Amino acid sequence: MDEGFVKRVVATIRCGVCGRRYEGDNVRILGHRDDLWFLSVYCPACHSHGLVAAVIKEGGPPELVTDLTEEEYAKFNQIAAVDANDVLDIYNFLKEFDGDFSHIFSKEKG
Numbered sequence: 001m002d003e004g005f006v007k008r009v010v011a012t013i014r015c016g017v018c019g020r021r022y023e024g025d026n027v028r029i030l031g032h033r034d035d036l037w038f039l040s041v042y043c044p045a046c047h048s049h050g051l052v053a054a055v056i057k058e059g060g061p062p063e064l065v066t067d068l069t070e071e072e073y074a075k076f077n078q079i080a081a082v083d084a085n086d087v088l089d090i091y092n093f094l095k096e097f098d099g100d101f102s103h104i105f106s107k108e109k110g
């Protein structure tokens with residue numbers, strides 16, 4: 001397999017520490033056995049090193065494994081990804097939440 005292709009695939013992965021995407025220049029191929037590749041990655045943003053083991057196959061797009069319905073998939077495909085602000089919102093909500101769902105739902109209706 002073309003090593004440039006493998007590097008491009010790994011460059012779509014984000015650093016586990018700071019979330020920045022790896023760049024092709026920061027990916028070093030250690031070796032592979034059939035479709036299983038071992039790579040060493042370096043994050044230029046937070047200077048952390050990592051090891052990646054990945055099964056990489058050439059050919060068609062990867063199979064989508066999901067339990068979403070077609071309608072749900074279409075819906076979630078269009079809306080923005082969850083970001084830090086969304087997590088903060090739910091954190092703040094849960095901090096105040098007393099567990100009384102009936103209160104929330106009756107409030108939304110009226």
Ligand SMILES: [Zn+2]
Pocket residue numbers: 015016017018019020043044045046047048
């Ligand atoms: Zn990083």
